[in-house]
Amino acid sequence: MSIQFFAPRSSTGQQVHLPREYRRSVRWQPQIGDIFPDFTVRTTRGDIRFWDYAEGHWTHLFSHPVAFSPVCTTEIAAFAGLRDTFARHDIRHLTLTGSSVEDQFDWHCEMEETFGVTIDWPCAEDPSLELSRCFGMLHQKEAGDHMIRKSFVVGPDLKIRLISEYPMFVGRNSEEVLRVIRAIQMHESTGFATPSDWEEGDCLIVPDTEVEARARRVPELRILEILPYLRVACCAQSGSVRMPVGHGVRCADNLSDTGG
Secondary structure (H helix, E strand, O other): OEEEOOOOEOOOOOEOOOOHHHHHHOOOOOOOOOEOOEEEEEEEOEEEEHHHHHOOOEEEEEEOOOOOOHHHHHHHHHHHHOHHHHHHOOEEEEEEEOOOHHHHHHHHHHHHHHHOOOOOOOEEEOOOOHHHHHOOOEOHHHHOOOEOEEEEEEOOOOEEEEEEEEOOOOOOOHHHHHHHHHHHHHHHHHOOEOOOOOOOOOOEEOOOHHHHHHHOOOOOEEEEEEEOOEEEEEEOOOOOEEEEEOOEEEEEOOOEEOOO
């Protein structure tokens, strides 16, 4: 296993290698917007190099403590149950855990037989926990020498778009992982922001005048003002605006159209 830190790519796509002295003096802390470092790792699908696997796709890199554990079993089975939906939106998974590839193979067979799912993405081993330490997946006050449940969403350009962390005893919501990646994809393709509790089909937030100007050129959209600083875009054919608020959904039929 090898790790390549501080090897970002320039605007022309070439790798930029910083001097060794500088690399040794800086401890990398993953942040949204960083290019995720390259590494090679042994997985249930053979050895992979992260950049080769992730570039050009949306990648959900996530850790869990260990194979043959109850919460982890439900997580992997849930992601496998949505495999077609993730694939439709060009989202790949890569799992990292301290258990060996051989143990994970046996574990996956049990899950596939029990839940009727197919686990077809690479699940990597990190027995030395070297990668886990580098990526901030070890929180000793919470989990000792086991990984917490940490997720990175990495975009097609290898930049980190999302970082989330869960304690060992709380399983991730697979549909929430899908929802937030779809929201990020929506923003990157349209410029719109998404409100709290947004689901596909809900109205979208117009974050600035540039996005609003583009939206007004789309006949299928109408722009509505809820507050002076809160404007939303919705389907022009819709008779009401589905705007998630708090624990429910507000259907506003009397909002004023700001005009074209």
